[in-house]
Amino acid sequence: MLPPHAPPEYADRNTLWNAAEAIEKQWNSQLARRLVLAIPRDIPPAQQADLIRDYCREFFVSKGMIADFAIHDKGDGNPHAHILFTMRGMDEQGKWLPKSRKVYDLDENGERIRLPSGNWKSHKEDTVDWNDQKYAEIWRQAWQDTGNRYLEAIGSLERLNLKSYERQGIDKIPTVHMGPAVSYLERKGIQTNIGNLNRDIKAANSLMQSIRQMVRSLKGWLSGLKEKKAALLEALEQAKEPTIPELLSRYLDMRSEERTGWTSKGKLKGTVGDFNKVMEALDFLQQKEISTVESLDAYLDKVSGEILSAKTDIRKSERRIKAIDTTLSHIANHGAYKEVYKKYASIGWKTRKEKFADEHREELDAYLAAKRFFKAHQEELPYDTKELKKERTQLSEKLSEKNGGLQAVQADMKLLRDVRYWINHVLPPDQRRVVPEPGKKPSISEQLSWNIEGVKQREEQKRQQPRRQQKQDMEL
Secondary structure, eight states, rough: OTTTSSOOGGGGEEEEEEHHHHHOOTTOOOOOOEEEEOOTSSHHHHHHHHHHHHHHHHHHHGGTOOOOEEOOOOOOOEEEEEEEEEOOBBBTSSSSSSSSEEEBBBBSSHHHBBBSSSSOOOEEESSSSSTTTTHHHHHHHHHHHHHHHHHHHTOOOOOOOOOOHHTTOOOOOOOOOOOOHHHHHHHTTTHHHHHHHHHHHHHHHHHHHHHHHHHHHHHHHTGGGSHHHHHHHHHHHHHHHHHHHHHHHHHHHHHHHHTTTTTTTHHHHHHHHHHHHHHHHHHHHHHEEEEEHHHHHHHHHHHHHHHHHHHHHHHHHHHHHHHHHHHHHHHHHHHHHHHHHHHHHHHHOOOHHHHHHHHHHHHHHHHHHHHHHHTTTTGOOOHHHHHHHHHHHHHHHHHHHHHHHHHHHHHHHHHHHHEEEEEEEHSOTTTOOOOOOOOOOOOOOHHHHHHHHHHHHHHHHHOOOOSOOOOOOOOO
């Protein structure tokens, strides 16, 4: 796809890239900018080329770039487009412009600044702003908007959303992109490092989501204790609020009363079952020093903080593992394809060199990508492959340990959910309540007073009831 001032012969792919290569003077000059775009599967194959053309025309060709794209669809549910864009601008006669120009620095008087060497102080400026980092966000958003416009036109309910979980406000750790090679191995049942990492991340996300839901539920149950402490303390002082262990003891008594008329065997089985469950809960409450609703509320706050800390640690480990995998991949590619590149560099005939490059494009691209990576991370050289692999193993083990800790917290939350159910059984919703003003919620102290007054009334009723003589039932 050509802008209006580009030579028509550049519509031929070979002519275009031969010309782009010929204008460059450095062997390692960047000839093109490459984008790989995943095409929504709902878009029919007949419309995929139009989608790519519209995107390129509006956001690249209109700015002066030449776009060369190819669509790949192997029928594996992963249609995608490879796009190459030229790096240099063109003048109105279709001539390549320099990538940058020299600009002399000026002093406060508008005069050039002479250096001790005798040269004028200067810096380079890009002739076009296509390398500006802002375009990464602009082009990403543009692809999302263009893709969604096509999806809407065909009546699909699917929509692209290229924002990260964090920017969408989704409290999840992102998985790592696997790519076609890793995806193929995983589909064959062959586990990979990236696949194992993603499984750990998914397990951690599932556990943290479950724990957060239970914490929110329990915190909602305790939300009545979040208002002014003075009003709460006043209500507690007046009513002598029972502790959680006392309420659980009353729950056992109530369950025993509910079994009136049962057989001895049934009573024994039910009593033992309830007793074991409640004792497990009491042991847990004692271990965590939870005896009142306030201490339970504080414990839930602590759990929320632990979950946030775990998420931060897991995300940090995941990012480091991803960085290690990238480094190891470049190290492997640099070693594997070094001889291929040497052979390419030694070929003198242009035609033979181009043919060799076409035949070994992936190897050469991987080798050059590794060289660019090492150049950008010179402060980390030399790399110790053995130490990197050791660090990765340690981080993976740390992730597994974090997941184990989250599973333990999840079990604790389930136990507290049972405690809530048992306490609600002692404090049923049909106890006496004061009707608040229309449209006004009852205050915290009022709600607390109603609950405690209900317990007092229940205790008073029990004391006033005549004691029934227990019959000896010998059935076992």
